[in-house]
Amino acid sequence: MEAVWQAPQQAAARERSFLREWVLTVDHKKIGIMYGVTGLFFFLVGGLFALLVRTQLLNPAGTLFSSQQFNEFFTMHATVMIFAVIIPVLTGAFGNYLVPLQIGARDMAFPRMNALSYWLYLASGIILLLSMVFGMPDAGWTAYPPYSLQSPGPGIDFWVTAVHLAGLSSILGSINFIVTIFKMRAPGMTFHRMPLFTWSMLVTAFMQLFGTPALAGAVTTLLLDRHFGTVFYNSSAGGDPMLYQHLFWFYSHPAVYIMILPAFGIISEVLPVFSRKPIFGYHAIAYSSVGIGFLGFFVWAHHMFVAGMSLQAGIPFMITSLIIAVPTSVKIFNWLATMWRGAVEYTVPMMFASLGFIGSFIIGGFSGLIVASVPLDMHLHDTYFIVAHIHYVLFGGAVMCIMAGLHFWFPKVTGRMFNNRLGYWSFWLYFIGTQVTFFPMHFMGLAGMPRRIASYPAEFQLWNVVATIGAYILGLGTILIMINLVWSAVYGPRVSSNPWGARTLEWTVSSPPPEHNFDDIPVVTENPYQPYGEPEPQPGFAPV
Amino acid sequence: MHWWLPVELTQMAHKVDTLFYVMLFVVTFFFLLVEVLLITFLIRYRRTRTNQVGAPVHGNNVLETIWTLVPTLILVFLGVYSVRYVYALQTPVATPNVIHVIGHEWYWEFRYPNGVVTQNDLRVPAGQPVLFDITSGDVVHGFYIPAVRIQQDAVPGRLTQFWVTADAKDVGRRFEVPCDQFCGAGHPKMIAWMTVMSPADYQAWLNQQKEKSPGASSGS
Numbered sequence: 001m002e003a004v005w006q007a008p009q010q011a012a013a014r015e016r017s018f019l020r021e022w023v024l025t026v027d028h029k030k031i032g033i034m035y036g037v038t039g040l041f042f043f044l045v046g047g048l049f050a051l052l053v054r055t056q057l058l059n060p061a062g063t064l065f066s067s068q069q070f071n072e073f074f075t076m077h078a079t080v081m082i083f084a085v086i087i088p089v090l091t092g093a094f095g096n097y098l099v100p101l102q103i104g105a106r107d108m109a110f111p112r113m114n115a116l117s118y119w120l121y122l123a124s125g126i127i128l129l130l131s132m133v134f135g136m137p138d139a140g141w142t143a144y145p146p147y148s149l150q151s152p153g154p155g156i157d158f159w160v161t162a163v164h165l166a167g168l169s170s171i172l173g174s175i176n177f178i179v180t181i182f183k184m185r186a187p188g189m190t191f192h193r194m195p196l197f198t199w200s201m202l203v204t205a206f207m208q209l210f211g212t213p214a215l216a217g218a219v220t221t222l223l224l225d226r227h228f229g230t231v232f233y234n235s236s237a238g239g240d241p242m243l244y245q246h247l248f249w250f251y252s253h254p255a256v257y258i259m260i261l262p263a264f265g266i267i268s269e270v271l272p273v274f275s276r277k278p279i280f281g282y283h284a285i286a287y288s289s290v291g292i293g294f295l296g297f298f299v300w301a302h303h304m305f306v307a308g309m310s311l312q313a314g315i316p317f318m319i320t321s322l323i324i325a326v327p328t329s330v331k332i333f334n335w336l337a338t339m340w341r342g343a344v345e346y347t348v349p350m351m352f353a354s355l356g357f358i359g360s361f362i363i364g365g366f367s368g369l370i371v372a373s374v375p376l377d378m379h380l381h382d383t384y385f386i387v388a389h390i391h392y393v394l395f396g397g398a399v400m401c402i403m404a405g406l407h408f409w410f411p412k413v414t415g416r417m418f419n420n421r422l423g424y425w426s427f428w429l430y431f432i433g434t435q436v437t438f439f440p441m442h443f444m445g446l447a448g449m450p451r452r453i454a455s456y457p458a459e460f461q462l463w464n465v466v467a468t469i470g471a472y473i474l475g476l477g478t479i480l481i482m483i484n485l486v487w488s489a490v491y492g493p494r495v496s497s498n499p500w501g502a503r504t505l506e507w508t509v510s511s512p513p514p515e516h517n518f519d520d521i522p523v524v525t526e527n528p529y530q531p532y533g534e535p536e537p538q539p540g541f542a543p544v
Numbered sequence: 545m546h547w548w549l550p551v552e553l554t555q556m557a558h559k560v561d562t563l564f565y566v567m568l569f570v571v572t573f574f575f576l577l578v579e580v581l582l583i584t585f586l587i588r589y590r591r592t593r594t595n596q597v598g599a600p601v602h603g604n605n606v607l608e609t610i611w612t613l614v615p616t617l618i619l620v621f622l623g624v625y626s627v628r629y630v631y632a633l634q635t636p637v638a639t640p641n642v643i644h645v646i647g648h649e650w651y652w653e654f655r656y657p658n659g660v661v662t663q664n665d666l667r668v669p670a671g672q673p674v675l676f677d678i679t680s681g682d683v684v685h686g687f688y689i690p691a692v693r694i695q696q697d698a699v700p701g702r703l704t705q706f707w708v709t710a711d712a713k714d715v716g717r718r719f720e721v722p723c724d725q726f727c728g729a730g731h732p733k734m735i736a737w738m739t740v741m742s743p744a745d746y747q748a749w750l751n752q753q754k755e756k757s758p759g760a761s762s763g764s
Contacts, residue, residue, distance in 0.1 A: 236700070306696050330611060358578070362578050376564055378694045378695060455732045460546060529602075
């Protein structure tokens, strides 16, 4: 381990070029920052596609764009948001930056492989961008055959390539996290003293490792069917389109938990700090993540209740899909109990984590119970009710947590504080925008409006207009967040090593941390969620 | 303006709606519970000059047990309660009228027992069980009748089924039958209409269609 950090220290003597500083770096913090910046860029790209989709739907006749263009827009929106934003930002940016710091390590176990994961991810994103020039995929982010086999142009091939590279990046990253967390913990950092974000990353890494190969199989066979004359999904030659759906969802349902478990981890770090209390039920929160990780592999077929499987075959999947809500509700109650008898400070990250995340995410959780029921899914499947559900989970859930985490660790990463006033404005725009955009979609779905349609019957117009207005509010909020973070990274007031009074190890080192993280590897004697003693003199941050 | 569950065309739709309202009641209760606790704690335990530090509480095993077991019991109940409907939805009916449904890019084809074939024009007799045998001629489509709360994908090389018995009170009404599984550029326009007819009118219509052009399609 010594040799790992001595080499960079010697190099630090001379001024480093951009190439050496960033392109050739194997420092987990720099790689994390690159993941984050790239992810936020793609967040703007994916958001732009969302606004195009919502703008088309202002008018029931849907005359702004052609149906084909509309299909490309919603396909790009979902693909970019899932594979180029939420997964890489949560695991790549937050995971890479925080896990070694939180466990008292000087870097990831395999720093070069870590860099390779990032560059594969960037290549995947660039290929998605290139498809905007050469022809965009139009088959939805699910790309079900046979439609995806006959889809014209190279769009699906770009999509398959991008998914492959993103998947390889995920697999390499997950191996790195597993080895790092098992082998690189500081002395005394037992599993039961590990921060909860690191716990959630460990479970997430196992899910990525076990799930992603199924996705690779699904998209590889799709490519073979498209170009090499195989018949995996050609029913007239003995293939079966449902095979693809099984393979796809065997990855993509666990992927939903890959997109929410690290987000849960962020919440478990933010809430106790701003409640000035130990986290309530440390072990329950840690092991409920393990429960979600395990059960997450046994619910995939709930995406296929109406796809041609017998309804009885759906029953076990209905039961597991209902039961997986238990570990999640355990977390929700523990988070609420963490605030109970606390001393809650309304900071920007706390607002995103409490009202923003808990207040919105539970709506997605509850609508998930409704569609988990086979008879109700018979009606609601593939309607806007599903669109409402996934956006409350992924936007009200994962994106709210990303915003909580971005504001929480921003002073650690940049050594500067963001602008509070802008932060509150962006929080309220996000919170209100989320409800205005996604809540009306429940009504559209109940009434039977199918999803993925470029035009729709006029009786659904009112709620569509409301949802589009909400999307513009979210767009405005996103622009404010970007302005705040970029401006504050350069001009924000400098902060001390621990502006929030947090207890995990990353706050014991300077902001930003030195390249080798710790001068002396800390010895850990207890978990970081201990009671706060006497009132601390300065809430918020102390300028240096 | 449509913003809630559509008309209940069948008894089954009514039962499914009952299940929906039971589940909606349960989730609304817990939704309100969590939101009220959240907002109460945020306000009641906010940081003030006198409240600078939270209580040194690490957890409580009794509470953990309660909020693990209670949701589990409720969810298992909801699951078991739903299972009854799963079986009811597919209990086969005696001597149904069988209508073959074939999804195409981008229209629905209906084949009736006497050989009549229509496009996007679905007619069902009120009060009699109708079984849909659903498949696809090209890509995956979604055969969805919101008024009966049921859909099944139309998958090439595979037969899916569901059955309906339309209520007599709805004779003469027309219901939307959209495709709800994404199938390409024509997907939003792939909508058929289902007309509920009295059994006598239905027979008359079938015979008339057969005379008009035996075995051929009639446009919508």
